[in-house]
Amino acid sequence: MKRTRRRKTHNNDSIFPMTVDELKKLITGKFENNHDFEFSIYEHHGKKIAVFFISYQVKTDKVEDFLLKPLLSKQGEWTSKSILNEVPLDTGSTTETLETILEKLLIGEVFVYVENDVEIVSYVLLKKEHRQLSKPENETVVLGPQVAFTESLITNLNIIRWSIRSTDLVLEKLMVGKRSPREVRIVYMKSIANETDVNTMRQRIKDLEIDQLEDSTTLMQYIEDSSTTIFPQFYSTELPDRVAYTVSQGRIAVLVENSPTAILAPSTLFSFFESTEDLYMRWNVGSFLRILRFIAMFISVVLTPLYVAAVTYHYELIPLRELITLGQSRAVVPFPPIIEAIILEFLIELLREAGARLPTKVGQTIGIVGGVIIGQAVVQAGLTSSILIIVVALSALSSFTAPSYLMGTTIRVIRYPMILLAGMLGIIGIMFGLCFLLIHLLKMTSLGRPYLSPIYPFRWVDLNKVLFRLPANYQYKRFFSFRPKDLLRYNKSEAVKKQDIDE
Structure with a gap:
C-alpha cells in the first residue's frame, strides 16, 4: 500500500548528495562519546544504506519490523521517494540540512539514507515514558474531576481536547530553547480570546533567547510583566478542568513539554483565590467559601x-x-x-x-x-x-x-x-x-x-465573577475586563425557561 509523502524541507544549506561514509563521519562527530547513538550501514543491490538513531528514544522493535525488514527484502534499488511510498509507516518526511537532522534525532526520529541521494528520509518512532493520569497533589478538590496533568504534553493536550470538543479550539505550537528546544503550546478559543492578548503572549514566547526551558513555571518568570514583584502574575495549575473553564471564558493557557502544570493568563489577584469547586457548589455556598x-x-x-x-x-x-x-x-x-x-x-x-x-x-x-x-x-x-x-x-x-x-x-x-x-x-x-x-x-x-480588575478600574458587572457568585442563570456574560470577542456565554432568556410537562 502506498503512503502519502509528507512535506519536504527545501533549504539552500543542503549537505547532500554524499557517500554513507562521509555522512557517518559527519553525524558521529556530533555525538562523540554517546554510546546510545547507533549508526548502521547495510549493503543492498550494490548500494550502501545508512540507518541511524538514538536507541533509548525510539521503539527498536518497530525499527526492526517496519523499517529494516522492508528495506532489506526489496528486490529493486531504493531511493528516498520509493522509501516514502513503500515502507509501511505513515510518519515519513524528508530533509536536506544538518541542523534539521540533529533536531529530529534528539526528539526520537529514525533516519534512512541511500548513498548519493539528494535527500534523507526520517520516521517518527518515538518512545516516550510518562506517568499515568493521577489525582492532583497541590490543588486537591472534593467535587469535580479528579485528574491532573502529567509530564506528557500529548496526554495533556488530549485531556483538553476531551474537555473542549470544539473546532474553535486552537493549540498553537512554538519551540523555545537554542541548545535544548522544547515544545510550547498556546491554547485559546479563536472566536472568544482577545487577539491582543494572544499576540502579546505569542510575541513574548517567541522573543525568548535562552539555552533551554526547564518548566512552565520557569517560562512564567520569563514572560511575566514585572520580574521584581513578589506577587505571581500568571496562575499556574495542574487541573485540566480549570484550564478548560478558563479557556472557554476567553483567556489563554500555555502548556510546556515535560511540565505537569499549565499557565493561565491574564490573571488578577482574585484569580488566585478562586477554586474550581466554587463552580460545582451551590452559588451561595461557593460565594461564602x-x-x-x-x-x-x-x-x-x-x-x-x-x-x-x-x-x-x-x-x-x-x-x-x-x-x-x-x-x-x-x-x-x-x-x-x-x-x-x-x-x-x-x-x-x-x-x-x-x-x-x-x-x-x-x-x-x-x-x-x-x-x-x-x-x-x-x-x-x-x-x-x-x-x-x-x-x-x-x-x-x-x-x-x-x-x-x-x-x-x-x-x-x-x-x-x-x-x-x-x-x-x-x-x-x-x-x-x-x-x-x-x-x-x-x-x-x-x-x-x-491586576486588581474589576476593583481597579471598577467594573460592576464583573464583581459577581471574583468576589462572589450569583445563580447560574445570571452568569451569562464572560469577564468583561479581559475584553473577549464574544461577551455572551448563552442567551439568558432561553436558558431560564422552565417548562413542566403535564401528564
Missing part, C-alpha cells in the same frame, strides 16, 4: 503584626482581662514582641518546609507532632507566650486556604516585613505597609491587563 478565603488572606497578613503592635505600643487596644492574662504569659519572656513573633513564624516555616520535603506519612507526622511538641516546649522554656502561639498558628492556617500554592507562599513572606513595620512603628507601620501593598497592586498588570 470565596469570601472566607479573602478574609483568611487579610487575617494571615495582619494578625501577627497587630499582636506585635498592640503589645509593643497600643496596650489600650487590648481588653483589661485579656491584658492581665497576656501580662502573666509574657512575664517570663526575655524577648521583645517583634523578636518573639519572628522566631515563632520562622519555626512554623521550618515545620512546613520539613513536612513538604519528607515522605507523605512522615511529613504529616512531623507537621502535627512536631508542632505540638515544639510549641509546648517553647512556652515552658519561657521563650514565648502561649497567646502568640495561637496567633501565629491562626495566621499560618489562614495562608493555607489560598487554592494557589504560589499565592499562599507570597502571603507568608509578606508577613515578615509587616511584623518589622509593626514592631518599629506600631499601627502606623501596619497602615504604611498595607498602603504600600495597595499602591504596588494598583500598578501591577498581567499580560497588560490591570
Whole structure:
C-alpha cells in the first residue's frame, strides 16, 4: 500500500548528495562519546544504506519490523521517494540540512539514507515514558474531576481536547530553547480570546533567547510583566478542568513539554483565590467559601503584626482581662514582641518546609507532632507566650486556604516585613505597609491587563465573577475586563425557561 509523502524541507544549506561514509563521519562527530547513538550501514543491490538513531528514544522493535525488514527484502534499488511510498509507516518526511537532522534525532526520529541521494528520509518512532493520569497533589478538590496533568504534553493536550470538543479550539505550537528546544503550546478559543492578548503572549514566547526551558513555571518568570514583584502574575495549575473553564471564558493557557502544570493568563489577584469547586457548589455556598478565603488572606497578613503592635505600643487596644492574662504569659519572656513573633513564624516555616520535603506519612507526622511538641516546649522554656502561639498558628492556617500554592507562599513572606513595620512603628507601620501593598497592586498588570480588575478600574458587572457568585442563570456574560470577542456565554432568556410537562 502506498503512503502519502509528507512535506519536504527545501533549504539552500543542503549537505547532500554524499557517500554513507562521509555522512557517518559527519553525524558521529556530533555525538562523540554517546554510546546510545547507533549508526548502521547495510549493503543492498550494490548500494550502501545508512540507518541511524538514538536507541533509548525510539521503539527498536518497530525499527526492526517496519523499517529494516522492508528495506532489506526489496528486490529493486531504493531511493528516498520509493522509501516514502513503500515502507509501511505513515510518519515519513524528508530533509536536506544538518541542523534539521540533529533536531529530529534528539526528539526520537529514525533516519534512512541511500548513498548519493539528494535527500534523507526520517520516521517518527518515538518512545516516550510518562506517568499515568493521577489525582492532583497541590490543588486537591472534593467535587469535580479528579485528574491532573502529567509530564506528557500529548496526554495533556488530549485531556483538553476531551474537555473542549470544539473546532474553535486552537493549540498553537512554538519551540523555545537554542541548545535544548522544547515544545510550547498556546491554547485559546479563536472566536472568544482577545487577539491582543494572544499576540502579546505569542510575541513574548517567541522573543525568548535562552539555552533551554526547564518548566512552565520557569517560562512564567520569563514572560511575566514585572520580574521584581513578589506577587505571581500568571496562575499556574495542574487541573485540566480549570484550564478548560478558563479557556472557554476567553483567556489563554500555555502548556510546556515535560511540565505537569499549565499557565493561565491574564490573571488578577482574585484569580488566585478562586477554586474550581466554587463552580460545582451551590452559588451561595461557593460565594461564602470565596469570601472566607479573602478574609483568611487579610487575617494571615495582619494578625501577627497587630499582636506585635498592640503589645509593643497600643496596650489600650487590648481588653483589661485579656491584658492581665497576656501580662502573666509574657512575664517570663526575655524577648521583645517583634523578636518573639519572628522566631515563632520562622519555626512554623521550618515545620512546613520539613513536612513538604519528607515522605507523605512522615511529613504529616512531623507537621502535627512536631508542632505540638515544639510549641509546648517553647512556652515552658519561657521563650514565648502561649497567646502568640495561637496567633501565629491562626495566621499560618489562614495562608493555607489560598487554592494557589504560589499565592499562599507570597502571603507568608509578606508577613515578615509587616511584623518589622509593626514592631518599629506600631499601627502606623501596619497602615504604611498595607498602603504600600495597595499602591504596588494598583500598578501591577498581567499580560497588560490591570491586576486588581474589576476593583481597579471598577467594573460592576464583573464583581459577581471574583468576589462572589450569583445563580447560574445570571452568569451569562464572560469577564468583561479581559475584553473577549464574544461577551455572551448563552442567551439568558432561553436558558431560564422552565417548562413542566403535564401528564
